[in-house]
Amino acid sequence: MDVTLAEVVEVSRAVAATRSRTAKTQALAGLFARCDPDEVGVVVSHLSGVLPQRRLGVGFRSLGSLPEPAQHPTLTVAEVDAAFERLARATGAGSTASRRAALATLMGRATADEQRFLRDLMTGNLRQGALDGVVLAAVAGAYAVPEPVVRRAAMLAGTASEVAGLAARGGRAALEQVGLVVGRPVRPMLAASAKTTEVAVGAVGGGTLLVDGKLDGIRIQAHRRAEEVRVFTRSLDEITERVPEVVEAVAALPGGDLVVDGEAIVMLEGGRPAPFQVTGSRTASSADVAALRERVPLTTFLFDVLHRDGTDLLDETALVRHESLLDLAPHLVVPRLITSDAVEAEAFFADLVGAGHEGVVVKAADSPYAAGRRGSGWVKVKPTHTLDLVVLAVEWGSGRRTGTLSNIHLGARDPATGDFVMIGKTFKGMTDEMLRWQTERFTELAVDGTDGWVVRVRPEQVVEVAFDGLLRSTRYPGGVALRFARVLRYRDDKRAGEADTIETVRALAPGGTVRAPAPGG
Secondary structure (H helix, E strand, C coil): CCCEHHHHHHHHHHHHCCCCHHHHHHHHHHHHHHCCCCCHHHHHHHHCCCCCCCCCCCCCCCCCCCCCCCCCCCCEHHHHHHHHHHHHHCCCCCHHHHHHHHHHHHHHCCCHHHHHHHHHHHHCCCCCCCCHHHHHHHHHHHHCCCHHHHHHHHHHHCCHHHHHHHHHHHHHHHHHCCCCCCCCCCCCCEEEEECCHHHHHHHCCCCCEEEEEECCCEEEEEEEECCEEEEEECCCCECHHHCHHHHHHHHCCCCCCEEEEEEEECECCCCCECCHHHHHHHHHCCCCHHHHHHHCCCEEEEEEEEEECCEECCCCCHHHHHHHHHHHCCCCECCEEEECCHHHHHHHHHHHHHCCCCEEEEEECCCCCCCCCEEEEEEEECCCEEEEEEEEEEEEECHHHECCEEEEEEEEEECCCCEEEEEEEECCCCCHHHHHHHHHHHHHHECCCCCCCEEEECCCCEEEEEECEEEECCCCCCCEEEECCEEEEECCCCCHHHCCEHHHHHHCCCCCCCCCCCCCC
16 A cells, blocks of 8 residues: 555654653554555654655755645655655756755645655754664554564664565565675664763673774775675765775785774874764765865774675674784774773773763673664763753754753853854753753743744843753854753753853864864954
């Protein structure tokens, strides 16, 4: 059967409306089970907030003025996917006009609810609680396959959409046939978080540990097959052409086929890491890579080996994989300590943070490579910073937060002008009770009413936020931006004049105090 977009939107709304994981899973599984095997992958992608086409060339500006919505739903998921394909393929002369026309045709056939869903999907703002674990559980329920079988297939196949299609066609037997293929990226293993190394050591169960330096670069997964090297990011995008240093480092290793996991990072003279955005900008650009390499060379670090010379190592222990990596590439291994002593782990953490790195990842020596999951085998520890900032504006929420004021704009105090300088936004860390409170509070503080998507407010409310670090930024007037900011609490005990200053914030940036960007810069 052809699943309609209206059915997908209805399920999306149901998933957003509940906090129950069971209810979310059941709603998704019911829809997946009704899908044709050829379309379930697209449905899974859309409900996961993922575009199968990756990029459409459609931004917020293009979606700012939409045609009048249709009165009745007629769009199918297949028609939406075909329209997205046309948008993604539009290139060259006249592509802007053809993309605009294709977008107008699609959105003109969508109802108001469908337009909101498509807009959020295209802009990456579909926040409804259909997280990866829930989606995989729903695939398991829809096709009566044990969850561990689904999770392992997803680890090796890379995407939930592909696994759903396989399960729809062949059930458990089809998923059990999925194996590691050199050249096809594997979902990376992820780390849980802890506030201290002591907590992290306890979380992994103690015993023998691998304590790895957590480097502030980009995650890479390199595959070498028949002497050809391909490099993928954490999100499984291929970046081989952008990182020739990584390609050469992996190509030079002994032996045959390989899959290795690691980090690419720009290092400064003296051995300190460059700020993250330096590495990010270098690896994001495919223009004149040779010149970039000359000016901003990448350094390759490895911390795992998943396949070597025809043998899969995923199910081996971390210690066995370490020994294989040490034999393979001792010169590329990340800073690593093997210990069973929590005090040693803490000292190692302090040394790495002092050297400019993000922190450590504590790994149980007996843990297998559980790709795609934040399990207890790996636990990361990073120093946490906090600031008292002032809320300058707030955005209306979407998905489960529809009807509440959610994403807050954060500002630091500028004593020289008496004004506030924006340094970031966040919607993280907010409980339901906090969302209700801040919706009422910021409605009272609204300067121009609450009709627009962004509501400007009087700069009176102080909020304490935690963040993992700072980026130098030309996006915000203060010249810096918060990384991974989340709300800890609202400070009714502090006035706006007691908030942290922009100079205090700038002094925390990599390399010390930064200058504000020039006007218009």
